[in-house]
Amino acid sequence: MSTTTDLPVADPPEVRRAAWRLLRSRPGVLTAVIALHVSAAVTGLAGPWLLGHLIDDVRKGTTNAGIDRIALLIAGFVVVNAVVTRFARYVSFRFGETLLAELRESFIGRSLSLPLSTVERAGTGDLMTRSSQDVDALGSSIRFAVPEMLVGVVTLLLTFVAMVTLSPILALTSLVGAPVLFLVTRWYLRRARLIYLRDGRVRSGLSEALATTVEGARTIEALGLQERRVERGYATLKDFHDVRMSALRLRTVWFPITEFTYLVPLAAILLVGGVLYANDLATIGAVTAGALYVNQIIEPLDRLLAWTEQLQIGSTSFARVLGVGKVPADRTEHGLDPEDDRLAATDVRYAYAGGHDVLHGVDITIRPGERLAMVGPSGAGKSTLGRLLAGVDGPRTGSVSVGGVDVTGLPLGELRRRIALVTQEHHVFLGTLRDNLALARPDATDAEIYQALASVDADWAADLDGGLDTELGSGGYEPSPAQAQQIALARLVLADPHTLVLDEATSLLDPRAARHLERSLAAVLEGRTVIAIAHRLHTAHDADRVAVVSGGRIAELGSHDELIAADRDYAALWRSWRS
Template sequence: MPPQSVTRPPAVDARTRSTTSLWRLRGYLWPYRWRLVTMLVTALIGVFIALSIPLVTRAVIDGPIADRDRSGIVWLGLLALALGIVEAALILIRRWVQARAVLGVETAIRRDLYAHLNALPMEFHARWQSGQLLSRVTSDLSTIRRFSGFGMLFLIINIVQLIVTTVILLRLYWPLGLVVVVAAIPIIITSMRFERRYVAVSRRVQDEKGDVATQVEESALGIRVIKSFGRREYAFDKYDRRAVKLFGSSMDQVRLSARFWTFLEVLPNLALVLVLLLGSIAVGNDDLSLGTLVAFVTLMLSLIWPVEALGIILAMAQEAMTAADRVLEILDTAPSIVGGDITLEAPRGHLRFEGAAFRFPDSDTDVLHGVDLDVRPGETVAIVGATGAGKTVLTGLIPRLQDVTGGRVTIDGVDVRDLTIDSLRSTVATAFEDPTLFSMSARENLSLGRPGASDAEIADAIETAQAQFVYDLPWGLDTRIGEQGMALSGGQRQRLALARAVVAEPRILVLDDTLSALDVHTEALVERALRNVLADATGIVVAHRASTVLLADKAALLQGGTITHVGQHSELLANVPAYRALLAADAEAEVGVGG
């Protein structure tokens, strides 16, 4: 069987892969390119305006104040005020444009991710934890949105501001400018070391969040089992171990970030103290004007936010790159089941298995091999076999929930792999032994396979499946039945799932032990109604009871991974010991009645 957990990429490759992953998502930015350009342009203009205000301050101090020119102070003051208003207006424009762009990017990625998840085969979903998938669709995409809307923009702005401000400082008074340049060197080195370490910690935290989400989801879905066995403490301990592990990794992330941000806080302040000391000496020696020193200090203070924010932005960048890596792990998984280009315009429902074989990935043993079975249009065949014989796998090959690994399955002479997915799955409908219902109304669940079904058709399907209980729900068919239909009994869920398959009006109807949870009386009523439905469709019925086998025109015995016998129920019962043994109790009852 396939492994049950995610295979995670090795940490040694994480940095290179994550950087590449974030770059590969750039295509989602393209539809919003003009908004993004507007964001960048307004932000850069705002930076240059903000840097010009200290220069206006220098002009005020060294000019009108030094010359005691009151009129000059007014005009320069009005200029500074105008610059501040323009800067505020640019910020307003940037944020207004920003919201739609970044939310649009997140929505587009989430849409494609969800569509891709639906296109992936059952083997993928069996291998991946649902919590890991959930964390990628929610928290990872939010991380990417925050970086694309805030971090990426300010990374560019802050770099530009650092470079431009450093150039201005060197031009104002180069000895003090050199102090700033020298102070920047250890910041750059530390930032590079921080980036390498933070990406590994960030990946570990995000993976462990997925593990915790998986545990919560499993506990919520299995709450009845947990309560019935009195295993609340066991479930809590299992959750607590994962939560404590996540806490430890998160604390490692916080400690790493705290050391880096503390360093970014201390070094710029030390450089500022040194600049004030040397600048005061230069002013005292008339090597530097007071206005220039004030402008220099103001500009240097304007660097503190970009330097301090560097840690936050780099952390966001690493988290976004890790999130992109995790998202692309899904998007890069190529769907192994891809539809062909043939559409059945008027399917008759002639189903054939021709030497069909199947084995799970990473397995050396065939679950099925050399399966040959011919089911003519309108004919119903019961598949009988021991538990684990491969009956569910066999029925899953028809709608391509799995694909054959040998031989082929055909409908009306066309290999199912050559049919479009829509054509195939509108031709075939399946009702499973363990039915899945969705957190929507009973009506929406029933019409899932055929959204255009009329009320009369839905009512007929409900009658066929003996699911009239839906009319007694608080709001009838419009009652929301809750996640997984947990508010219903097992038999009610099976009947609702059976009605859903009947509503679809398929040419091929697959019943995978759909009646197992019904009592004898209800089963008899359902079987009587199903005969009318199966009279107009090709039927495959997985059966464990003789009463269910009697729905079919003939029975097929599945053993040893292949169909060994096909014939009338009475013939197989009389001539095939293995078949008789599987249906021993019902066979004895039949013999007793016949005698």
């Protein structure tokens, strides 16, 4: 069973308010877009109106010059309509691309400001799906659906106005299919939103299953879990199939009925128009123009309804994108300054996602400049305690403080300047080696970057053909897992925090290289507080104190020699590791 939790989703009123704010962000361009589409619609109405007049003029008797004049006018309006329509669409698409760029930037800003604990609980799939597929679907809506629907609405309104001036009775007759169209579309939209929201959740689950399976492929193979992962993949694909079939069933009701409602007004216009003409209440030209208008609105109406579905998809994607900004902050800044760098946990208890406590009343104080090693069996709570000491998560009860100030009340920038967490999971970003390291300190010089690399034994960096400008990642130099770990540690050296929490930060190196690196780091980290979570006990041997974590509690605390003399859990671990 998945332990991830979905990120929030904005409700419809929030989506409407956000969309309106977005459109109003450039009122001048929006006005120009509307004016151009109105102009395009007006020029498009001239053809049927002139053709109707031509028919009436021919019945009454007209000259060749009169026919030629109306034909030239029709041709002129067709040309003008094509030019204005093209320019209107061009301005609309530029407007849409600008809005989409703003949305992408806003989404990236909101994503990067998410609390790390929230991102980890949600999993990579949900955020990845929102940042890729949802943003793409929203982009299609902004680029195409919104302009096309604007064209359709303007065309329909102006066509109806033209029909009212032509014949109010014929105008009312053209609305004969509107009630059915309104009801079936309302029926569709009310159900489609729920289906598309479910579709987003299923796609997030599919992305999560794929990403975790690929990332953990070696572990899955080593533990013989292939069949279980395949079964989970099939289950997720079945959910994906089911939600798509639900959407298809809605379309099989909605589309046929809407297609039928296109034919009813045209038949009604011809029938009523014939009656009006027979009773001298309308001319044949007026009936012809009315029929042409009704036939002319089928295309924009069909386009309007077709893009309604895309707009519905875009609306649900917009709700998911906006939902990222609804994640509450995981800290309330109190504005207090720590007195010193003393780190303390007092009666700390913590549980993951509403489960049972994994830490049970932990009390520990780390003195400034002290090197503390945390050891213990897997699952004992070492990493969880490390995350709390680094301020990534807040305790359920109790407190974690630095200099007497609660770490969850410090601004995130201030907290990271004081305490940094480095785990065994390291990421190499696309970009140059310099870009990857300057993340920690943008003003670092090349000499300082090389010095940081040298302090973590990354001698390979000096041999790169491009030096610090070497591109890393796909298409460039691919660092090994051990080299990626060294890059992460070099970032740490550049960031220069006073307190470091190292969660098995050298685990990807072989024991001899790890030992050498830790000795090199010791000189760099001299005077800093270091909390090292380790499975290699030589780290504990070199530490000032050792905390043995067992069952979510600190079972033993003291120096290496003191704990060996006590002859309890740590002494047993040491003898086992040395044998």
